[in-house]
Amino acid sequence: MVEKTFAAATLGINPDIEEKEEEDYFDYNYDEPGSLPGTIDLPSDAPPPDIVLIDYCEASATRLKINTPEECAPYLDTSSVSWVDVLGLGNQDTWLGLSKVFNLHALVLEDVVNVPERPKVDDFDSQIVIIAWMVMLRDNSHGFYIEQVSFVLGEDYLLTVQEEPERDCFAKVRDRIRYNKGIIRQRKADYLAYALLDAIIDGYFPVLEAYGERIEELEDEVVSNPSRQTLQKIYKIRRELLALRRAIWPQRDALNTLIRDSSNLISPEVRIYLRDCYDHAVQVIDIVETYRELSSGLMDVYLSSISNKMNEIMKLLTVISTIFIPLTFIAGVYGMNFNPDKSPWNMPELNWYWGYPACWAVMIAVAAALVYFFWRRGWFENFSAVKDDTDIEINTSVPLPQMQRVIRGR
16 A cells, blocks of 8 residues: 555555546455355345346337336246346345346355456356446546446346446347347347347447557657656556456456357357357457557656656756856956966966957857857757657557457458
8 A cells, every 4th residue: 555655646646546446447346254155235225226128039029117026027937038137236125036036046146236246157057147347438538437247147038237227338239129130039048148248348449449549649748748647647548458458358268168168048059159259359358468568668668758858958958068168267267367467477368459359259169169069969969859760660550549440350
């Protein structure tokens, strides 16, 4: 804690704000020592969550607002696919009701409710529990929202739980069900789970595109006009990219588990689609790692730019000092005020009519000669010309947003 506060103070960052960002991006939920397995931590007086049920088959689709968990029970016994979307965590009574209707294990309930949990997959024979992390870009394109989305996949139903009810990336999936686009209404609940997971993985690409643009802006700022605020931006973007890596990496392993485990709830056809989703997750990881390396390199470029800036200042001061050293010597010699009449060493320039202008002429000539000498030696060239070399080195590769679109290829 002391090291973190010292680093934040060195960079000019408020440690309280930085600690809150760490809590938002990096914390995992943990149980108190000695607590019972399956304990859920929700206030009993919290408002119940919004529950939306979408029941569909190839011929029709119905969307209902559910008031109590027991209203979902009749739809679970039909041959149609029932998607129960719980928006918000709500209170403990609601979850006890959902636990009875969907026959949820106590440990499943704990993982779904006590957020955030690490992305993973658990197979309970009659159900598959998937924990995923969804990210969405903030309105100002700086930073992102991150929340847990939980899936409970059954034979003909899918229960999803969203941590925050205000936003998600499932709008296009809902439209595909509503307007019967594609093959989603011809498939079972496992294909619906794939479609939602694919939407979550694809939601990382807009976030990464925004980070690519931010890194490009930082590259120009670091080379042309580095400042303390630049260092803060680099520090912040590195931590946010680390949070993205921490979110997507275990999700790749979870998708790999869904592909390789032989569960009857996932058909071989859907496993093929999941492989495509796995490829997208690998692409996201590659882009995140590339951006992390670029942001780490920005720190070295920043230090080089600051060093070049200091060299420019020292060079200017050195030139000024070097020019004035002989002028100071000449002025010092003729400022000793020796009386030529009483001194054995006669200074005839003191009584010479043109002595004063001649002294000025000599000093100006010496200064001009030194300026010409320094100019011929190249001392007046701008050291910040390293910017051109840096730009060439960076821009010979594919621009970051374009590289991202090429890698995405969709």
